[in-house]
Amino acid sequence: MRTLRFLWVLGLLPPCYCRYFSGETFSEELVIRPLPDGKVASRFEFTTLLHGATPRNPQNLSVEDHSQHYTLFPLALGQILREYAVTELHLTLNAGKWNYDRWGYPEESDVATGASLWAWMAEGSGSASAANARHRVDARWRDLRNALAGLFCASIASLDEQRTTSPGRAFTPVGALPAWPASVQHAFRHASLPSENVCTENLTPFLKLLPCKSLSGLAHLLNPHRLFDADWHGMGLHVSWRPNEGVQVRLTFQSVSDPLRAGGNSRDWSLRLLFDRVVDRACPVAASSRIIVTLPTKELYSVHPEPSSVVDGRGAFDLSDQSFPLDLRLRWAEPFQHATVPSAEAPLSVRRMLRGSAQDHGALAISITNPDSDPVSVVYLETLPWIVYLYLSTLELSVGGVRRPDLLQDISYIAPVPHGRAATLEAFLSLPARSTVTLHIGVGRSFLRYTEHPPDAQRGWDLPGAVVALLPAASGNQSSATDSTNKGAMQEMKKWNQPQRIYTPALLVDPATPDFSMPYNVIIFTCSLIAFIFGSVFNGLTRRFVVLKSPE
């Protein structure tokens, strides 16, 4: 009788009870934010939480793992996380340059150009034995890159030791690192590949990790034809562990589209205009499914349909309250006026360039502007492949042409190893209020081996962008300087106690390149020259000199 009643209660429960039943929760959210320059930033976030799960302890890698049974969590990703005992993992694939000065701070802070991968992994067991060599951090980091490259069809596998760095301060874990016995230290690995092109072949596997793929729910809006036509687009995978909740996987897609391009001097947007699709049905397994729209504060506008709730200038649309098909529309009463001065919403403005036209040396110049009325502390992180090396003795800090060595609080530099390891420069700077600090440092360019040149060598090498991370202690003062439209992202950053990171665009460096078009001719010419020198020396050594009588 009791079981019968229990079943009856089950029948009364809303159809979503299974979402909690299985110990996995999936929720999706789309944030749409009109930008000051008339463009529209949108951010999809798909979060799957595996309740009660913990990352695998690499000390136990030689022990058979328990079976993996998932309902909502992507199995392909779970296999990788368990196999290589990854505690926290972040992968971003972005295309284009995020314009902080015009667009403000992004919802997803990691907008480095190209592919970036960083992870925290604990040291595995087995110090010397060959069988356990695969359990060491570096071996697992290599295998992880290869596995993710296969999963996302991206050239992450080429993020090899020559691009791997372990900076100390600019990146901190989003979640927690499990407190395993003291012998198990977590190691951090970071690598970036700015020349990676992000396209449909990366989006397709990304969508396959979602429980509803792109067939229902918000993910249906992820239309590759529109997304890869946007001014900026990027996807991200973030895996972290929350001690009281479990393992969380966040899949994000961020894009900046331009409604003005559609014609008519209007920044009015709708889902159909942005994505050429509408939400025609809800994802049946999503615990929550929301669209959040930042509403204009100063102008007149109309939004259709009405948001379920408006908090802090942000209208929330819960998909469970809406009727399908759902096409959100936001219209302004006034036509759009192009602003003459880009409104600076970002906490800092960073410029970075490579100077000098010589093939073997040059200079790196970075200028960081702090528009705020308070001084801030930042970590300036530069990870350079070994083809470029820094002359630390030439490091110069100046404000308005005046040298200010006192602004450099601390510096750590890991020198590059030619043909082996990338260089890491972490400089702790304090930026005075309302000033522009210029950092100038001499760089040398290495000579590459014939086989080390990339395809299309004349194009040059992409140097990864620098990262400027605002130290959390100082970021408490930041919110006053930022516009209210951007507040959400800022608050979110603070909630996670994450340093705000600002990425500079990639640079192109042009090392000395041989003439690849005619290698055989080069060989012949070189050989002829060597043979000529050899012949001259040899003849000089063995020649017989005789005095000839000249006829009178």
Add this chain to the structure above:
Amino acid sequence: MPPHVHVHPDGTSLRDPSRLFYQSDSIRRLIIASYWLFIIAAIPLWWHITSIERLSLPTARVHAQAANHLRFPVQIQLENVQDSSISTSLQKLLDDRIHKSHGLDVQVRQQSDPTNPSDSYVIRAAEGVPSANERSLTYPVRPATLPNLADLLTLLLAPPIDAHRVAQYSPRYRLAFTLLNEDAAAGGAISGWDISGAISRHLSPILTALSVLHNFTIESQVQFHAPLAFSPTPIQDGSYGLTQEDLTVFVNSAEWSLSSSVSNDPVLHFIVFVPSASRRPLKILDSNGLPSTSNAFLLPQWGGMVIYNPPTQDTNSNTNANAPLPPSALHSLFSTFATQLLSLLGVPNLPGDLQTTTDALTGWQLDALLRRRTSENARGAYDTLQSIVKLVDQIENMPVGQDVRGDVLDSLSALEEMYTPSPSSPSSTPPSLTTTLHHSSTALTLASRAFFSPKMLALLYFPAEHKYAVYSPLFASATIPLAAAAIREVVAWRKGRREREGAGGGQ
């Protein structure tokens, strides 16, 4: 006055170039000789750094393996049989029936003998329905039933197997269970299943029994959108049908994310397909186009599929509700999966009319499987080894490194171990089937690893022609003056000697 001291017309004598120290014949010859000496001394080094490492492979030992044939001794004991002629006639009947190629040495004995190995088979004579237990068979043994008994024993000891269906041997398999909803958003989908419980109830006994052969990694996932690549055909009674042609293209690998990226272990897929609410019930049609009673099918060497049509809901309940898989359905699904798994792993079925008392596999089945896998592996290892030897023989540029050679040698010794047990093991008893299987599997794994070693491809794409094309411009132009100088000097030396001899003869 010496003939070669020149005096300038004005009387001052210049230095004679031939008296400079490096102009003497001996020094010049020394210089030329040292060049040649250097070249000759450098040749071994050049040879060493440009030659491809080709360690010799044990070709003769590989070919010698062809003479080896696996023999499996099989002891059968008859219990409760008084008539001694029965065992001899059964022996004769079995010898006729069991083909030589199975490699079975069947020996039938009358009475239980304490010296017999413990893994011998026992036939108990008793009236009633024949039934098989662990390694015993209860059968009404009478002279009249002997041909039937011999037929039954042949089926038990050397069962026929559909070789196309059985997955290739691997020490470890990945069992991937997938619950696929064709379209969960259309409603009535299956939102989850008690997979761990079902596995422990239905599969664990089988997996434990098979653990002597394979290890298993189990994983499962649920998908909520798994579209088909084709549309099922509607049939008369409002249901939908899958024709035999549809079944061949049923698995939509492009849309169903089934692949695994972390290991190379072979995967056996077990899929529950829940058709979309608008296409229910979905049935499999037989070759006549009529709905078949079965809703499961097997994809050889790949896995098994079951189509699950959720029962039609009552009108008062919410038809759009997604619910977990009911336990009764789970039970029937996993019974099907268990059958499919056995069939994919090549476990022979018991002959139709035989009863069994155990739930798990009988020793008869397991031993037949072990014997079959062992001979398969041994043959595979031998074929692979022979291919390596042949390939290395044919392609002279192919490098053979220490690891390839080591793998080949280890594989060979595992094979040899299998045929002739090492002296350390007690020689009176033949090695157990599991040991033999272990050796055969090691031999196969090592042979395949050697065959697919990426180091064997290293220099395949840098042919000798390229080498000469790079060398000749440098070496030809350097050696020609060297050779010319050497020849000139030899000629001059001979001439000088002849002149000296001539001068000596003249005196």
